[in-house]
Amino acid sequence: MHLGALFITGHVLGSGSVRETARRFQLSPSTVSTAIRQLETELAIKLTERSSGTLATLLASDRVQEGLEPITAAIGQLGRLAGRDAAGAYEAWASRIPVKIVAIERFLEVADQGSINRAARRLHLGQPQLSLQLANLEKFLGHRLFERQAQGSLLTEEGRRAYPIFMTISQAWNDLKSSADERYRRTARSLRIGSIIPTGSESWVARCLGALVSEWNARRSNNAISLVAMTADDLREALKSGRIDVAILDSVFGLESFRHHELLQTDMVVIAPPDSTETTVADLVAGHAICMPSPRTGLGHAAMAFSDERASSRRLRSRDITAADSLPVIVDLVANHGYVSFLGRVSATPIAGKVRIVDLDEHLPLSYHVAFNHRKAAADASMMIVEMAAKMTSESAVQAGRVRESAA
Missing domain, CATH: 1.10.10.10 (Winged helix-like DNA-binding domain superfamily/Winged helix DNA-binding domain)
Incomplete structure (x- = not known):
């Protein structure tokens, strides 16, 4: 110097x-x-x-x-x-x-x-x-x-x-x-882990990270964990710049040079106001303002394409579709302000008491991933996240089966 x-x-x-x-x-x-x-x-x-x-x-x-x-x-x-x-x-x-x-x-x-x-x-x-x-x-x-x-x-x-x-x-x-x-x-x-913003403390992302911290500290690792929630777009940039070591997000587009694993698969659903009466996705999309994750995210890109196909003639299209990379804001708009949105079923299920969940008329798969850099601690944490996500998916499947049996 x-x-x-x-x-x-x-x-x-x-x-x-x-x-x-x-x-x-x-x-x-x-x-x-x-x-x-x-x-x-x-x-x-x-x-x-x-x-x-x-x-x-x-x-x-x-x-x-x-x-x-x-x-x-x-x-x-x-x-x-x-x-x-x-x-x-x-x-x-x-x-x-x-x-x-x-x-x-x-x-x-x-x-x-x-x-x-x-x-x-x-x-x-x-x-x-x-x-x-x-x-x-x-x-x-x-x-x-x-x-x-x-x-x-x-x-x-x-x-x-x-x-x-x-x-x-x-x-x-x-x-x-x-x-x-x-x-x-x-x-x-410090091992810096970034994730997409969870919908609440009951979401699978929050549960997964909570379990990771507990298990990680129980093993008395030399690396302390630091957690941060960001939009998917910010996560990509943070991983590329080295500001975080691990990213949990809904698309690995642009991260091909990083190691990554699929965490879980789900399908896309519509979340609608609890007092809405429309029975089809086309009617919901045509009759309500829409708020969804931005097209820069995997979920937002899929949702935008799907809504365009289902309501090509809707009025005021350019003025009442809002992109928001904040799931708490999206949920509030749907639950309290008459909007509709699209989420993965795994994220929508925990908030079923606040919104209506409406199935699409066709199966549209979504997947979540964990991407990480070259650090050994990052690879170790990523594998633990994969294991925990698999465990949670298995538990959710068992609970869903019990619900169906009791309903029958």
């Missing part, structure tokens, strides 16, 4: 503007953005995001900005040492400092050891390589930092002035990095 990039990022976090920083330091906006990305990578943390074309600093950026303050102050001292403290010229110089943190730490090691040879051995570097790095640092500052003598390398007067400045920079950077390393260790230990 270069000192110039740290100086740039500190200003961006303070001003909240890439373009203002670029104008002030006479840099291109892409150079400023690159500095931010470099620091985000080094610290393993997101500092900014764009919203409606405007740069927004995130909550974590306040802590990072505070951690950068000793470094930017030390860069000011470095500018005075290098004779670059003239008004107007300093910021342009500071934002372009090519000195890396690692070069500063190697300077400190030589100063502490009093010998380039001893420092090179401790750093596992060749002596010529270390000497060249020190020479480049001296050239940048415009001062000799060491006097080479037979008994070793001693700091010059300028070297003694530079030492506390570089020590401040090194300590502040190590403080920032130690926080990042701890975040990375916590993330590495």
Whole structure:
């Protein structure tokens, strides 16, 4: 990491503007953005995001900005040492400092050891390589930092002035990095599982994840489980970007490069208002507004195609079909506001007391899947999810059989 990039990022976090920083330091906006990305990578943390074309600093950026303050102050001292403290010229110089943190730490090691040879051995570097790095640092500052003598390398007067400045920079950077390393260790230990949003605590997704957590912790696994519910589209993106390790969703479209298993099969049904009287799907679709998962999901795509076929002449088609990737919202619209929707039977059955379930006039199969990345813990958790889904499917089949027998 270069000192110039740290100086740039500190200003961006303070001003909240890439373009203002670029104008002030006479840099291109892409150079400023690159500095931010470099620091985000080094610290393993997101500092900014764009919203409606405007740069927004995130909550974590306040802590990072505070951690950068000793470094930017030390860069000011470095500018005075290098004779670059003239008004107007300093910021342009500071934002372009090519000195890396690692070069500063190697300077400190030589100063502490009093010998380039001893420092090179401790750093596992060749002596010529270390000497060249020190020479480049001296050239940048415009001062000799060491006097080479037979008994070793001693700091010059300028070297003694530079030492506390570089020590401040090194300590502040190590403080920032130690926080990042701890975040990375916590993330590495955590197994992040994302699922489609369940309809409620009684849904098969919620039951499956509850059983997984209980069994996983009973085995005293080294990996803690972290759960998050998202739309199917967000799950795909999160798995691809590495933000989650396992995804439970209703389609593996776009995830062909990931390992995946089928969890269970079901069929699509219509859920209708409890006081509705229509007896056919065509009448329900023609007479009610529709709310369904978006076409980006497997269920939403199938439901949209099916409703189009069954009611091609319905009025106000474009204005009363709503896509919502939130099953609780869909259920509320059906139960309380006169909408109809489509769900897999396995998701509709637990909410049968809130809505009418109407069978389609033809069998339309749906399937749910678990997709996961290369981590062994992700594969282990996925196989447990498959086993639990199979157990729940078997239990549901037995219960359904008992209901049919009692009805007969």
